[in-house]
Amino acid sequence: MFVRWACALLAIAASSVICDAQSTYDAIIVGSGPGGLVAAEYLSRDPSVSVLILEAGLKSLAATGGTAGPDYAKSQGLTAFDIPGEYDNTIYTRDYAQYRVDWISGTSMYLGKLVGGCSSINAALYFRPPNEYVTQMQWPFSAESMMSKMDENEKIHSHTDQPSTDGQWYTQEGYKIVSKAFSAQGHREVTINDASARNSKDKTFGHAPYSFKNGKRDTPANAFWAPMSKRSNVQLMTEAKVDYVLRTGGKATGVVYNGGNAKALLSSRGTVIMAAGAISTPKVLIQSGIGPSEQLNLLKGNNKFPGVAQADGITNPYVGRNLFDTNVVFPSFSHPDMKSFRYGDRASWAIxxxxxxxxxxxxSSPGPTLIGYENFEVQGRMYEFQTTVLTRGFGEYTARNDALTTSLYVNNPESRAASGFDKNGNWYAFKEGTPYFGTNRDLVALQTYTSRVVGAMTAQGATFLSGSGSDADSVAKWVASNRGLIAHHFGGSCYASSDSSAGSKRCADEKMRVLGTSNVFVADASAMRDGTVNPYGFIMYMGREVAELVSSYISTGGAGDAWATQQPSQGITYGVQSSTDQSNES
Incomplete structure (x- = not known):
């Protein structure tokens, strides 16, 4: 039977003693991101399965016990994370810095460190990917499995492209301006997540879809945590930062967290589910002695990393490699019909x-109004582009009352980076390579798309504010000068694949287990080989997929050939996705 955590930390001669839980767990989930919470909810439906969720950050939405928020919201027990319109006032402000990761060196990241992970602090844009996405990236599961499990998830969480409870769309001036510009270029208006639309995205646009319910955020920290919080076999611990996975060879036996001050152990049939995100999951794995040999050798003599020396290292060359992020620029326009709305102003009438x-x-909305797509080939590679329209200008144009922003994305860039530690033990998201315009083709692709959007907008009376001119050369120079902007749509750093060939660069097997281990599963964006639409919806689906696999492992205790440990192919990869790995070639 599951027993509540009941150990106290002891201090002896100014050093901490590792304290054990009074019970073992069938599933220890590292991080409470969307994949982790979805997996936990499914697993904890079985009262015989004990689940422990370890979250490095704080409570978030009201459903988790969170209380942080503006004074106006307290009368109704709401937090800033519950209210969609507070998005700009949380993720990007110093007042909420404690809710962002603080262990990445060299680069400022707006990544969530709170219950729900980024799904509690992002815009909650919710997309179903096209069916061909799973085939193109050699995902271990079928499009039918993806759709059926997203259907199951949607019985628990809500989604809508009309978030206001009165059925009205608000702040639509930008939508009208851009939809007119796109329609003149032959684009068609659709309902974004309809099957016919998501499987034929080229030259389409529609209202932004969100995972909201009754005008509030209905992401996993609410939709999935609320029902399972009442179950006696599941526990969520906040301010519990995992240091490393305890293991005997390739079998995980528990985890150590909070600087070695505490640990939690697995049952004989237990599993670890990594759900800390594409930047942090490889960090924990390497700290556990699982990763590229040069990283393990670098840390082996460092007493700050006891997990590396706990047993023979597991050489998995692809942990932390193949990291991608959506490439993005934020062009601003003015238009005589535009009436900007700045959420940061907290307009009294809107509140x-x-x-x-x-x-x-x-x-009832965080800001994005229109989502648009276009696909076309650049230098022999098929690219997928996205426009997200915001209700205000970007950067220096924020204060203008006639400005809007069209965030322009390359959803499937070929550029790749590698995350890793330096010799001093500092963790870098981009230790080698860059995910941003790392190839000239990626740069040309976004220059071409941006020029098309600028041309469409200026043809309908808009003025391109961001660049020195709206001609193709001026736009191209502006895009090149704005390289390196972070979209926070990270993935690929421990990708799973059905490809087990000798040349495979996969980090996790077709059962979502980290190669070289028998019971360490991945349930976050690390497992996505390639980019597609905003990944949050796919990560929730992944949590459900992994949960079913973990349930099967637990029921058998990992016995039999089906759960034999698989080893990675050797060699390292970073920098540029190879031609055989491009997910959207045609």
Whole structure:
């Protein structure tokens, strides 16, 4: 039977003693990101399965016990994370810095360190990928499996492209301007997540879809945590940063967290599920002695990394490699018909409507109004592009009352980076290579798309504010000068694949287990080989897929040939995705 955590930390001669839990667990989930919470909810439906979720950060939404938020929200027990309109006021402000990761060197990241991970602090844009995505990236599961499990998830969480509870769309001036510009170029308006639309994205646009319910965030920290929080066989611990996975050879036996001050152990049939995100999951794996040999050798003599020396290292050359992020630029436009809306202003009328009229009005949305897609070939490679329209200008144009932003993305770049430690034990997201315009083809692709969007907008009376001119050369120079902007759509750093050939660069096997281990599973964006639409919805699906595999492992205790440990192919890869690995070639 599951027993509540009941150990106290002891201090002897100013050094901490590792304290054990009074029970073991069938599943220890590292990180409470969307994949982790979805997996935990499914597993804990079985009262005989004990689940422990370890989250490095703090409580978030009201459902988790969070309380942080503006004074106006307290009368209704809401946090800033519950209210969509507070998005700009949380993720990008110093007041909420404690909710962002603080262990990445060299680069400022707006990655969530709170219950729900980035799904509690992002814009909650919710997309179903096209069916061909799973085939192109050699995902271990079929499109039918993806769709059926997303169907199952949607019985628990809500999604809508009309977030205001009164059924009205608000702050639509930018939508109207861009939709007119796109329609003139032959684009068609669709419902973004309809099967016919998501499987034929080229030259389409529609209203932004969110995982909201009753005007509030309905991401996993609410939708999935709320029902399982009442179950006696599941526990969520906050401020519990995992240091490394305890293991005997390739079998995990528990985890150590909070600087070695505490540990939790697995049952004989137990599993570890990595759900800390594409930047942090490889960090924990390498700290556990699982990763590229040069990284393990670098840390082996460092007493700050006891997990590396705990047993023979597991050489998995692809841990932390193949990291991608969506490439993005943020061009701003002015237009005589535009009426900008800045959420950071906290307009009193908008807050009054939200709080006193059933969570309706502009604050039922975080800002994006229109999503548009276009696919075309650049230098022999098929690229997938996305436009996300915001209700205000970007950067120096934020204060203008006639400005809007069209965030322009390359969703499937070929550029890759490698995360890793330096000799001093500092963790870098981009230790080698860059995910941003790392190839000239990626740069040309976004230059071409941006020029198309600028041309479409100026043809309808908009003025391109960001660049020195709207001609193709001026736009190309502007894009090149804005390289390196972070979209936070990371993935690929421990990707899973059905490809087990000698030349495979996969880090996890077709059962989502880290290669070289028997019971360490991946349930976050690390496992995605390639980019597609905003990945949050796919990560939730992945959590459900992994949960079913873990349930099967637990039921058999990992016995039999089906659960034999698989080893990685050797060699390292970073920098540029090879031609055989490009997910969207045609």
């Amino acid at each position: 009054d409507q939200y709080m006193n009229k059933n969570a309706s009005g502009p604050f």
